[in-house]
Amino acid sequence: MIRFILVQNRQGKTRLEKWYGGYTEQERQKLKAEVHRTVASRDQKHQSNFVEFHNNRIVYRRYAGLFFCFCIDTNDNELSCLEAIHLFVEVLDAYHGNVCELDLVFNFYWVYAVLDEMFLAGEIQETSRSVILARMDQLGNLE
Amino acid sequence: MFEKTLSDLIQGLRANKRNEAEYIQRSLEEIQREVQQSDMRCKSAAVDKLNYLHMLGYDMNWASFNVVEVMASPRFGEKRTGYLAAAQSFNQETDVLMLVTNLIRKDLAAPSAMEVGLALDGLAQTATAELAADLFDDVLAVLGHPRACVRKKAVVCLYRLVQRHPEGLPALVPQLKERLDDPDPSVVSAAVGVVCELARTDPRSYLPLAPKLYHLLTTLTNNWILIKIVNLFAALAPIEPRLARKLHGPLSRLVTTTSAMSLLYECIHTAVVGDVIGVPLPVPDAIGRETDFAELCAQKLEVFYQSRDHNLRYVGLVTLARLQARRPDLVAGQYATVLACLDDPDLSIRMRAIEVVAAMTTRKTLVGTVNHIVAQLARSSTVALHPAGPAALMAAGSAPAAAEGDLPQTDAHGTSLVSAQGAIAAPKRDCADPADSPEYRLAAVEAIAGMCSRESYGNMVDFEWYVATLADLVYVAGVDVDRLLSERLLDVTVRVRQVRRFSVAVARRLLADARLAGRAAADGANAATLATAAYILGEYCPLLPAEPDDATLLLLPPGLASLSDDQQAVFVQAAAKAYTNWLRDVAGDWSADAWEAVRSVTASIQRTLAQIFFPDGAAGTSGDAVARLAAGLPLQAGCRLRQLAEIIKTVSVATSNLGDAAPPVCAELHALFTMYELNPVSAAAQGKVPVPEGLDLDAPIGDPIPDTSHKVLPPPPPPPPPAAAAQLHQRGSRHDRGSGDRAAHRARENDPFYLGGAAHGAARELPDVDDIPVMALDLGDKPRSSGGGGGGSKKAKKAKKKHRRDRPRTPSPPPPAVDIAGDEDVPEAPPA
Numbered sequence: 001m002i003r004f005i006l007v008q009n010r011q012g013k014t015r016l017e018k019w020y021g022g023y024t025e026q027e028r029q030k031l032k033a034e035v036h037r038t039v040a041s042r043d044q045k046h047q048s049n050f051v052e053f054h055n056n057r058i059v060y061r062r063y064a065g066l067f068f069c070f071c072i073d074t075n076d077n078e079l080s081c082l083e084a085i086h087l088f089v090e091v092l093d094a095y096h097g098n099v100c101e102l103d104l105v106f107n108f109y110w111v112y113a114v115l116d117e118m119f120l121a122g123e124i125q126e127t128s129r130s131v132i133l134a135r136m137d138q139l140g141n142l143e
Numbered sequence: 144m145f146e147k148t149l150s151d152l153i154q155g156l157r158a159n160k161r162n163e164a165e166y167i168q169r170s171l172e173e174i175q176r177e178v179q180q181s182d183m184r185c186k187s188a189a190v191d192k193l194n195y196l197h198m199l200g201y202d203m204n205w206a207s208f209n210v211v212e213v214m215a216s217p218r219f220g221e222k223r224t225g226y227l228a229a230a231q232s233f234n235q236e237t238d239v240l241m242l243v244t245n246l247i248r249k250d251l252a253a254p255s256a257m258e259v260g261l262a263l264d265g266l267a268q269t270a271t272a273e274l275a276a277d278l279f280d281d282v283l284a285v286l287g288h289p290r291a292c293v294r295k296k297a298v299v300c301l302y303r304l305v306q307r308h309p310e311g312l313p314a315l316v317p318q319l320k321e322r323l324d325d326p327d328p329s330v331v332s333a334a335v336g337v338v339c340e341l342a343r344t345d346p347r348s349y350l351p352l353a354p355k356l357y358h359l360l361t362t363l364t365n366n367w368i369l370i371k372i373v374n375l376f377a378a379l380a381p382i383e384p385r386l387a388r389k390l391h392g393p394l395s396r397l398v399t400t401t402s403a404m405s406l407l408y409e410c411i412h413t414a415v416v417g418d419v420i421g422v423p424l425p426v427p428d429a430i431g432r433e434t435d436f437a438e439l440c441a442q443k444l445e446v447f448y449q450s451r452d453h454n455l456r457y458v459g460l461v462t463l464a465r466l467q468a469r470r471p472d473l474v475a476g477q478y479a480t481v482l483a484c485l486d487d488p489d490l491s492i493r494m495r496a497i498e499v500v501a502a503m504t505t506r507k508t509l510v511g512t513v514n515h516i517v518a519q520l521a522r523s524s525t526v527a528l529h530p531a532g533p534a535a536l537m538a539a540g541s542a543p544a545a546a547e548g549d550l551p552q553t554d555a556h557g558t559s560l561v562s563a564q565g566a567i568a569a570p571k572r573d574c575a576d577p578a579d580s581p582e583y584r585l586a587a588v589e590a591i592a593g594m595c596s597r598e599s600y601g602n603m604v605d606f607e608w609y610v611a612t613l614a615d616l617v618y619v620a621g622v623d624v625d626r627l628l629s630e631r632l633l634d635v636t637v638r639v640r641q642v643r644r645f646s647v648a649v650a651r652r653l654l655a656d657a658r659l660a661g662r663a664a665a666d667g668a669n670a671a672t673l674a675t676a677a678y679i680l681g682e683y684c685p686l687l688p689a690e691p692d693d694a695t696l697l698l699l700p701p702g703l704a705s706l707s708d709d710q711q712a713v714f715v716q717a718a719a720k721a722y723t724n725w726l727r728d729v730a731g732d733w734s735a736d737a738w739e740a741v742r743s744v745t746a747s748i749q750r751t752l753a754q755i756f757f758p759d760g761a762a763g764t765s766g767d768a769v770a771r772l773a774a775g776l777p778l779q780a781g782c783r784l785r786q787l788a789e790i791i792k793t794v795s796v797a798t799s800n801l802g803d804a805a806p807p808v809c810a811e812l813h814a815l816f817t818m819y820e821l822n823p824v825s826a827a828a829q830g831k832v833p834v835p836e837g838l839d840l841d842a843p844i845g846d847p848i849p850d851t852s853h854k855v856l857p858p859p860p861p862p863p864p865p866a867a868a869a870q871l872h873q874r875g876s877r878h879d880r881g882s883g884d885r886a887a888h889r890a891r892e893n894d895p896f897y898l899g900g901a902a903h904g905a906a907r908e909l910p911d912v913d914d915i916p917v918m919a920l921d922l923g924d925k926p927r928s929s930g931g932g933g934g935g936s937k938k939a940k941k942a943k944k945k946h947r948r949d950r951p952r953t954p955s956p957p958p959p960a961v962d963i964a965g966d967e968d969v970p971e972a973p974p975a
Contacts, residue, residue, distance in 0.1 A: 049454050079409075
């Protein structure tokens with residue numbers, strides 16, 4: 001199960017956060033700071049994308065200036081989580097067209113909508129890119 | 144008035160980077176005004192902005208009611224905003240959640256699939272126990288919705304609801320089963336995922352689903368679903384052995400044919416964890432040869448942890464650790480590779496590698512592995528201490544001269560020499576050296592200790608090297624492994640007779656290191672290790688080569704008074720042993736100078752003791768004065784100090800007259816400590832000692848201490864004779880607790896604040912208030928504590944202390960224990 005999803009930039013500002021599991025406000029703030037500290041200091045070339053974090057693992061990937069961090073249980077498959085992150089970024093890219101950090105900032109509710117299409121209640125829900133994009137179009141038409 | 148839209152807000156934020164806080168304050172005030180307005184569009188724009196600010200860390204809980212209003216809007220966009228805000232900011236305690244029940248129910252029944260989907264999304268995020276209970280059936284009904292995307296969301300949402308409302312589980316499971324047959328693959332995938340999560344906590348109930356899942360495993364080709372199913376079987380297979388046989392076929396096919404690393408990893412992981420590799424069916428591998436499944440897995444696994452991709456290495460090592468537990472033979476050949484992983488710059492990889500290596504060391508590889516790790520720890524730049532002496536700490540028989548200021552090297556024995564000078568130049572690294580991290584160091588030291596002492600030192604060949612390594616670790620560890628190291632040191636010294644001589648020498652060197660002692664006095668670091676070293680030195684000092692004796696003075700370092708009570712006791716006791724040992728040596732070799740020697744050494748010990756414990760010069764150096772003031776020290780240290788003072792007094796008296804022969808007392812004193820050999824005792828042994836006939840451990844020793852819960856202090860009970868006092872100390876604290884408990888118990892009975900509580904044991908006497916004579920006691924500045932049950936026993940303790948200081952020094956009855964919680968004999972009165 002995914003515990004939480006965080007997208008942060010290199011300075012530690014959170015661009016996207018989704019918490020699956022009962023975290024209080026203070027816990028959230030603390031976790032955000034901790035995740036940033038842990039992930040930002042790692043070296044991409046020499047270190048893996050998995051970090052042990054409290055009793056879970058953080059699977060993260062860096063795209064341009066953004067860190068996409070997923071916190072999963074220890075018995076989840078980390079490699080498939082990595083693939084899920086990549087799929088998410090691909091979908092965002094296909095939807096916005098060459099998405100950059102500013103897009104995430106200005107259209108954050110779209111990003112949340114995509115996120116909700118793909119992950120729900122801590123599980124990977126939908127893995128087919130075409131299906132997700134079709135639904136996003138539908139949602140867009142409703143607006 | 145122009146309200147700012149979300150984009151305006153963001154642009155404004157970016158434009159006002161300097162005074163961001165002010166700008167946000169202003170915006171927050173605007174938003175506050177906007178949400179109160181009745182125009183839904185305005186409200187929802189405000190909530191949008193609030194959402195954004197919430198992500199930056201600003202609280203938006205004050206607007207929860209407005210969020211609910213926006214959620215109720217008929218327009219989809221606004222509704223979406225409201226749901227998002229709810230999902231982001233509502234938590235379990237938000238009150239307005241009660242208002243949304245009907246709202247969500249309405250949305251769940253909405254004709255538009257989008258709205259249903261939206262409601263399901265929001266519900267999944269914000270579900271509380273009440274919401275879950277109320278809406279469970281509604282969501283169950285949605286499971287039959289014609290649109291696949293809605294069904295899929297409903298399945299996952301139900302999982303979240305069931306977490307909060309477990310009573311819904313029996314209704315959910317059959318529905319889940321049906322969903323597994325759903326024509327749409329994403330619904331199936333969602334259902335499998337939910338079953339996976341549920342089965343983690345209770346695998347047995349989901350075993351009936353196994354045949355269906357097996358069918359899915361063999362027919363589906365979507366990798367994501369396959370990974371989930373294989374993962375699920377990893378949870379199921381350990382409880383159902385026949386599953387392993389059935390899984391063998393599809394898993395081996397997947398392992399040989401798939402090209403997706405994640406799926407391959409999952410299959411191997413399941414094969415290992417579910418013991419599918421134990422199934423003895425042959426499997427054709429890539430080139431058509433028939434091979435054992437386990438070997439096939441091991442081969443494929445090699446690809447993982449030998450790859451250059453760190454991710455693959457990490458997952459490979461995780462599975463290798465599991466494989467190691469089941470098939471150590473397959474892993475044994477990989478020793479060199481895993482050792483190389485110990486040097487990986489990634490901390491997680493190193494931690495995994497340590498786990499694997501610790502389990503797979505053999506007699507031959509043990510020394511190499513441990514040296515490797517110790518060298519790593521020593522090289523790292525956060526090494527806490529460096530040994531001060533010129534000789535290397537571990538001279539295993541050889542006496543190498545330490546290279547000064549060099550990087551550590553290893554000599555012929557494989558022991559590493561740590562530099563005698565200051566900081567070791569650490570090689571520059573781009574990323575943080577994982578050996579610096581305290582977790583790694585702790586894991587490394589624990590792994591070393593575990594590896595070496597496994598199977599009662601089954602793998603150990605050279606014990607002296609082991610003791611030397613332990614001593615090295617004291618310097619090099621950098622984390623607080625004090626207790627672990629001291630236990631191990633003691634363990635090996637006591638159990639292995641042959642290494643005692645070396646061990647004593649090492650202990651002596653540790654104690655002689657002024658820096659270690661200084662640090663122990665300053666902040667207690669390594670104090671336990673030094674205490675253990677003191678014990679070893681004291682206990683086995685006859686094994687030391689006879690030399691000008693400084694063992695006794697070593698055992699009385701200047702910083703002794705700042706250690707903890709029992710550590711001080713260890714040091715003083717060891718000093719007594721060393722002193723009497725030296726005396727015995729001198730007595731055997733008596734000469735005219737011996738008198739002087741004995742007298743001067745005795746005097747210097749007295750001086751040292753006085754300096755350590757009474758630095759303000761309060762004591763004279765006479766034995767009596769020391770002993771008297773020792774009464775003011777904490778219990779154990781004071782007791783040992785009195786003992787040592789008595790010994791010194793005896794010796795002084797015996798040597799006060801010059802004679803030709805050594806006074807017999809000098810030769811005999813050491814026998815006090817060597818009458819019985821101390822062997823390691825099992826933890827349960829004490830309980831097996833039969834209580835001798837006629838011994839009643841619960842009988843009070845002296846007169847019971849009268850109840851002191853009244854304001855007036857009664858006269859103190861008469862002290863028992865001194866002989867009994869000595870016995871008291873030896874028999875330990877059981878008796879003390881007995882009488883003390885009784886007193887406190889009685890105090891509690893008479894205490895008006897305690898309800899009920901039957902008294903236990905002896906007849907109680909409630910002292911009549913008028914009978915107690917009023918004594919004028921000079922209490923001076925002592926504050927009186929009043930009321931409460933604790934006050935009674937505290938008073939008794941204070942009274943005891945007061946009396947101890949005033950009366951002439953006779954052994955006083957032990958103070959009543961204030962804390963009775965741990966004692967099993969006396970049932971406690973239930974608290975008010």
